[in-house]
Amino acid sequence: MKRPLAISLGCLLLLVVSSASADEADNATRAAAARVAVGTCASCHGPQGHSYSPKFPVLAGQHASYLVTQLQAFRAQTRGDADAVGYMWGMSAPLDDAMMAALADYYGKQTPRAGPTGEPGLLARGKDIYQNGDSGQGVPPCAPCHGPGAAGTDAFPRLAGQHRQYLIKQLNSFQSNMRNVAIMHGVAVGLHLADMEAVATYLQSLGPLP
Amino acid sequence: MQQTNRISRAWILQLLLTVAAAPQTAQAVPSFARQTGMACEACHTVFPELTHFGRMFKANAFTLDNLKQVRDIDATKQEMLSLANLPPLSVMIQISDTWLKSPLPDGTGGPGHSQTSTVGFPQQFSLFYAGKVAPHLGAMIQLTYANDSGTIGIDNTDLRFANQIVLPQETSLIYGISVNNNPTVQDLWNSTPAWGFPYAGTNAAVSPLAGTQIDGALAQDVAGISAYVMWNEALYGEFGAYRSAKQGVTNPITGAAGPLDGTVSNVISGAAPYGRVAYEYQWRRHDLELGVYGATFKLYPGGGTTGAPALLSGPANEFRDFAEDLQYQFIGDAHLFTVAATHIHESMRLDASFATGAVTNPTDTLTTTRVTATYYYRRKWGGTIGHFATTGSADAGLYPAGPAPGVITSANASPDTRGWIVEANYLPWLNTKLSLQYITYDQFNGGSGNYDGFGRNASGNGSTYLLLWLAF
Numbered sequence: 187m188k189r190p191l192a193i194s195l196g197c198l199l200l201l202v203v204s205s206a207s208a209d210e211a212d213n214a215t216r217a218a219a220a221r222v223a224v225g226t227c228a229s230c231h232g233p234q235g236h237s238y239s240p241k242f243p244v245l246a247g248q249h250a251s252y253l254v255t256q257l258q259a260f261r262a263q264t265r266g267d268a269d270a271v272g273y274m275w276g277m278s279a280p281l282d283d284a285m286m287a288a289l290a291d292y293y294g295k296q297t298p299r300a301g302p303t304g305e306p307g308l309l310a311r312g313k314d315i316y317q318n319g320d321s322g323q324g325v326p327p328c329a330p331c332h333g334p335g336a337a338g339t340d341a342f343p344r345l346a347g348q349h350r351q352y353l354i355k356q357l358n359s360f361q362s363n364m365r366n367v368a369i370m371h372g373v374a375v376g377l378h379l380a381d382m383e384a385v386a387t388y389l390q391s392l393g394p395l396p
Numbered sequence: 397m398q399q400t401n402r403i404s405r406a407w408i409l410q411l412l413l414t415v416a417a418a419p420q421t422a423q424a425v426p427s428f429a430r431q432t433g434m435a436c437e438a439c440h441t442v443f444p445e446l447t448h449f450g451r452m453f454k455a456n457a458f459t460l461d462n463l464k465q466v467r468d469i470d471a472t473k474q475e476m477l478s479l480a481n482l483p484p485l486s487v488m489i490q491i492s493d494t495w496l497k498s499p500l501p502d503g504t505g506g507p508g509h510s511q512t513s514t515v516g517f518p519q520q521f522s523l524f525y526a527g528k529v530a531p532h533l534g535a536m537i538q539l540t541y542a543n544d545s546g547t548i549g550i551d552n553t554d555l556r557f558a559n560q561i562v563l564p565q566e567t568s569l570i571y572g573i574s575v576n577n578n579p580t581v582q583d584l585w586n587s588t589p590a591w592g593f594p595y596a597g598t599n600a601a602v603s604p605l606a607g608t609q610i611d612g613a614l615a616q617d618v619a620g621i622s623a624y625v626m627w628n629e630a631l632y633g634e635f636g637a638y639r640s641a642k643q644g645v646t647n648p649i650t651g652a653a654g655p656l657d658g659t660v661s662n663v664i665s666g667a668a669p670y671g672r673v674a675y676e677y678q679w680r681r682h683d684l685e686l687g688v689y690g691a692t693f694k695l696y697p698g699g700g701t702t703g704a705p706a707l708l709s710g711p712a713n714e715f716r717d718f719a720e721d722l723q724y725q726f727i728g729d730a731h732l733f734t735v736a737a738t739h740i741h742e743s744m745r746l747d748a749s750f751a752t753g754a755v756t757n758p759t760d761t762l763t764t765t766r767v768t769a770t771y772y773y774r775r776k777w778g779g780t781i782g783h784f785a786t787t788g789s790a791d792a793g794l795y796p797a798g799p800a801p802g803v804i805t806s807a808n809a810s811p812d813t814r815g816w817i818v819e820a821n822y823l824p825w826l827n828t829k830l831s832l833q834y835i836t837y838d839q840f841n842g843g844s845g846n847y848d849g850f851g852r853n854a855s856g857n858g859s860t861y862l863l864l865w866l867a868f
Contacts, residue, residue, distance in 0.1 A: 220562065220566070221560075221562055224562045224566050224567070224568050225456075225560050225562065225568050225570075226460065228568065228629065229448060229449045229452040229629060230448075230449055233566065233567070233628075234566060238678040238679055238680060238681075239678070239680060239681050239727065240680065240681065241681065241727070241729065271435070272434065272435035272437055272438060273434055273435070273438050275433060275434075276432050276433020276434035276435075276438075276462045277432075277433070277434065277462065279433050279462040279463075280461070280462045280463075351729075355729070
């Protein structure tokens with residue numbers, strides 16, 4: 187009777203020790219990711235993921251699962267828009283899965299904020315497209331996937347507060363299939379440039395959901 | 397008096413040679429792209445002008461690498477080795493043709509003229525080691541063959557150590573050390589002399605007599621060490637010192653590489669302090685830098701022979717250089733725009749040369765101002781327009797009137813030179829640049845017409861320069 191108890195205690199001890207060392211490893215990876223984010227990524231993506239230049243997307247508050255998917259696509263060289271090729275294929279090459287997850291977690295936990303607003307007419311048109319789509323152009327509404335406040339979900343990225351020019355560039359990349367995502371190609375293929383600008387201006391102006 | 401003249405001429409000749417040898421080029425190095433896996437545009441607007449990311453890559457000692465590494469660690473998991481599988485080597489070739497507006501007198505002293513066009517094939521050929529050396533150590537070492545010297549020699553070299561810590565509020569503090577051979581070659585902005593416009597220039601035209609010491613006069617002739625910090629990728633401070641490190645100079649007694657003695661010109665007395673402070677502010681696609689930099693060089697004129705000694709002791713010539721600089725960049729996807737400017741003021745206290753009569757004033761001043769504006773469309777088509785001016789006190793010793801046939805002389809002992817530079821560029825690929833550069837002078841060595849006292853006009857020194865610049 188004593189032997190099973192000893193084995194159980196031993197297993198419990200082993201579990202505690204291995205769990206502690208896993209936490210240690212996670213903590214170490216998280217700390218390393220924070221150093222990489224502050225020391226390297228911030229040069230383009232800005233402090234806490236709030237990039238200055240619209241050439242580089244805002245990462246603050248982005249869903250970690252979406253960021254991991256993108257980092258994996260950069261590393262696999264399957265995301266082919268111009269800045270992905272020029273910048274992120276190289277930057278993602280040395281990242282292992284644990285570091286990608288830790289970086290995504292770091293940016294996911296940063297507080298998002300609203301970007302500059304735009305001309306009221308443009309905002310209204312953008313909001314209309316976002317919520318209702320444009321059946322005349324064959325453009326479905328964005329809200330069902332990206333959420334009512336464009337806060338995104340685990341499967342679909344947060345768009346609220348993103349740089350207007352960055353969003354327009356991505357829509358163009360989806361349209362031309364340079365960034366090859368079937369569902370977004372279908373959405374963007376009928377979208378006119380003026381409407382891209384409208385919806386991007388609206389999305390940039392959105393802050394975090396209350 | 398004869399001795400004085402010899403010293404004066406030797407010193408002036410050395411000054412001329414050093415000014416003429418000042419680096420005309422700055423480089424972009426493809427091995428950095430190979431190391432990071434990132435395209436040139438990550439670090440450069442158009443090579444060699446740096447973007448903010450490029451500045452941070454340099455401040456971090458060129459160590460960002462995305463290549464598979466040969467590694468070693470010790471028992472505490474401390475990284476002991478991190479080597480790329482392939483050495484970060486690059487090649488640069490410049491092929492050029494230069495047309496002078498007015499031909500130069502024939503060097504034989506006869507009535508003819510030299511050719512007006514000079515082909516450089518290559519004008520310059522460089523081999524770089526540029527990249528990571530160890531976990532926090534990187535280097536940019538350039539070995540150059542130039543057609544004017546016809547020899548291979550060490551060019552701009554910058555060995556760096558850097559590390560960074562994350563401060564509270566998640567701000568970064570980069571700290572590092574640079575060991576280099578050209579004051580400002582370690583700088584991060586393209587508004588300071590070593591990496592300022594023009595990034596490439598002819599070596600087959602006439603250069604003005606005057607230039608400040610920090611403006612390339614001591615390039616590859618010194619060794620410096622400086623420590624720097626950069627807070628939050630915005631505030632930069634650096635302090636260091638330079639000693640003479642002459643290339644191709646030997647001790648006349650032993651024939652060894654040193655020690656330097658009075659036969660050598662412009663040897664730094666002790667160590668020359670160098671300092672730099674700059675602040676960079678980013679908003680949207682804009683980036684603005686304001687800064688100051690400077691150094692004080694105490695130089696022994698030297699250049700004496702055993703029959704006419706010029707000792708490396710006693711009074712020296714002191715050059716105090718203080719400069720302001722500014723850089724503004726707008727980096728759009730289609731349109732890129734840069735303004736860069738610097739204003740260098742030099743105060744000279746020429747105790748050594750005045751004592752020997754090599755200069756006419758005990759003190760002189762020299763001020764250089766350069767302003768350039770650059771535009772590129774999609775990093776493919778672009779150009780730069782710039783204005784430059786050097787003004788200062790007249791001194792017949794520094795800027796002599798003779799001898800014939802003139803050209804590099806000044807009839808009124810003035811250093812004043814002003815002019816414009818215009819350059820058009822086409823880059824079929826990011827590492828290939830075709831340039832057409834035009835320089836025109838309103839004033840040269842103190843005058844517009846007959847500036848040299850031998851009938852040559854300032855405008856005659858204008859040049860047109862066609863360049864093919866490859867880096868791979």
